[in-house]
């Protein structure tokens with residue numbers, strides 16, 4: 074971190090006033106009802122960004138996304154949320170607008186390198202050209218894709234209707250399957266003038282050239298070793314899903330690495346815009362499917378923010394939410410440590426020890442929410458149901474083994490005994506192992522300034538020595554009244570990321586120990602303070618809600634036009650943005666270190682590709 | 684000392700090995716006893732906890748949700764045998780996030796006016812995301828989440844669209860898989876009967892709700908007719924598939940829902956089952972050539 078002196082004005086309104094003075098013609102307030110922040114003239118955007126970064130300390134561009142206002146002004150809008158890291162506080166929201174036909178916005182990659190993937194995503198899905206972006210090409214979709222699917226006038230292959238609920242389901246709901254539409258008929262769109270005879274699929278060599286690895290992959294006669302391009306993945310057990318890394322090697326040393334993703338892309342955001350507000354909740358489970366409880370929470374607080382006074386979350390619901398979120402943090406960190414060790418070659422012993430412990434937490438989730446991983450537990454204004462009295466089962470299948478335990482006793486035993494014991498055991502098993510130390514220490518370095526510049530979040534940021542945790546920097550739920558420390562580690566290498574996760578689990582246990590008495594005290598109190606109707610309407614406006622997920626900052630940027638469906642539903646996915654510095658982190662290391670670096674970032678492809 | 688960290692780690696794995704053997708010796712031959720199983724699955728356990736699926740399965744908790752099913756009155760109900768609980772209000776179809784519920788609302792043949800009964804009810808379970816919203820928002824307790832997760836079939840396109848016959852199950856089944864929740868719901872309704880039935884009965888000057896026939900208490904096995912009736916929907920659901928695959932095989936066994944803990948009682952969970960050691964076994968199940976037949980031909 075730099076020791077730069079921040080200007081005297083630190084509160085948001087005076088910052089905005091000062092900026093308007095500074096850019097008298099280019100910056101104006103966003104006066105639309107329910108909107109916040111400023112609208113910046115596209116031409117002065119880079120200057121504006123440089124000023125807020127260097128002079129006002131907004132050094133962290135957390136989220137960048139686009140909105141299509143078709144029929145509501147007919148323009149495209151790029152929305153930026155910048156934070157001060159590590160001091161925290163509310164984000165500075167600024168927007169730039171452009172024409173739908175010829176959409177150009179200056180790129181901010183040179184100011185905020187963390188904008189790299191996010192601008193590529195906005196280009197891919199909205200067709201906005203970011204002038205000056207070093208490598209502007211599609212990121213989630215394939216190069217030959219026709220159209221930009223997030224635009225409001227784009228209709229997907231099995232398009233039925235703009236928004237759910239669809240009219241064909243009731244009262245005359247004669248079932249048909251989507252695939253009964255001819256899959257190669259009217260639901261596929263081809264570029265104008267397309268004929269199959271002229272179609273040439275992109276060759277692997279073209280693809281490698283287009284990947285802009287930054288080095289001449291065709292070889293350099295001055296080198297005495299071969300320069301190789303190696304594809305790690307897409308199908309590889311240590312890529313944590315279907316993920317491909319294109320690596321240019323000299324000998325065994327990495328010169329350049331370019332991630333290729335999107336194999337699991339399903340345009341979650343388009344689905345989200347068709348869905349009702351409630352309908353999105355179970356879909357968030359499928360983002361980072363290890364941490365569905367935390368995803369639910371982040372979505373719920375975002376919509377609650379938009380609903381304002383219409384919902385109020387009861388205290389017990391907040392207690393249960395934190396209980397779930399912290400248990401989820403432990404499951405995620407157990408999982409990620411286990412699989413980091415798999416990536417390092419300690420095949421499955423540590424992972425299975427970790428998973429065994431995780432299983433006890435999932436049992437509790439299953440008994441409470443109904444599902445181990447796809448919890449769908451939070452509601453807008455509370456939670457689905459109170460904790461059950463007993464974790465008990467009834468036999469429904471042949472050979473079923475039944476169990477019956479008191480829920481609170483189970484939780485007490487879990488939090489006071491089992492989880493600390495398992496964490497200590499992992500610590501004892503791994504932390505001092507000479508093999509792990511020699512593989513991890515000093516590998517995959519991410520210095521603090523770089524981590525901030527690349528918008529890294531979560532353990533990746535904190536392991537680089539930046540004490541930034543949204544639970545403290547922008548508190549939500551009942552975190553302000555709970556005692557816990559923000560863990561950091563100084564070095565920013567794989568070992569520190571591993572060790573930081575152990576520390577964070579211990580802090581989570583500490584939080585959970587404070588939750589237990591609150592659970593007992595609030596027994597019988599209400600757990601839902603929202604609307605009980607099956608469909609809700611959200612007042613027009615926008616909101617950016619974010620939470621400290623186990624993998625980093627999970628943000629939802631939502632825009633409502635006042636109806637029963639979101640106009641815009643954007644997910645700021647930590648697994649996606651944390652990959653931005655991957656290439657830099659791997660440079661100069663050996664090829665075997667790549668999987669370890671990737672494992673230490675801890676991604677889930679369901680969230681990366683969305 | 685260099686290497687001490689590795690040795691320490693190996694100590695942990697060794698400890699796991701030893702505790703697992705201690706478990707095995709301690710519970711020699713009693714591995715499948717219900718109480719031993721519960722102990723092994725508990726938080727205090729230190730050895731290995733493998734559940735040997737499919738020889739044994741972890742029963743799922745009451746709130747567990749898999750695919751939805753529709754509730755009907757019991758077939759042996761004296762007043763409303765087999766009557767649907769669903770009123771065809773369409774809320775579940777509207778709230779369903781992936782829109783996989785399809786309902787044809789019933790109409791009165793005489794007046795042509797809609798009546799509160801579904802004519803057809805389909806759920807495409809390939810699309811169902813098991814979210815549980817339909818059960819949560821149904822105002823009539825008419826749709827519930829099933830616990831049976833063993834739904835593999837050979838016919839994706841036909842067997843995975845559950846129609847009304849396949850979806851309907853007696854309320855007795857719901858009471859048997861989720862007794863606590865069923866009792867809570869009953870209390871909220873103000874009686875065993877469907878809310879609309881209660882209203883109608885009140886109008887007719889009857890007692891609004893009859894005392895409900897409950898599912899058998901976990902300790903006692905269910906009466907035989909109940910077991911048969913419960914087993915009916917799955918058997919009826921996939922008749923073509925079963926028929927084409929089994930040919931000479933014995934007629935499909937009643938395969939659903941052994942009453943709660945019959946496995947440790949002395950009554951067989953199903954008629955005709957025999958006891959081998961500690962376990963009840965269906966003597967015909969092993970030879971049922973479903974898979975083998977379908978493969979080579």
Ligand code: SF4
Nearest residue numbers: 769770772773775821
């Ligand atoms: S919500 Fe309940 S009553 Fe209404 S249509 Fe669905 S199952 Fe039937």
Ligand code: SF4
Nearest residue numbers: 779811812814815817
């Ligand atoms: S469980 Fe969810 S996805 Fe499945 S039918 Fe019910 S509402 Fe639809």
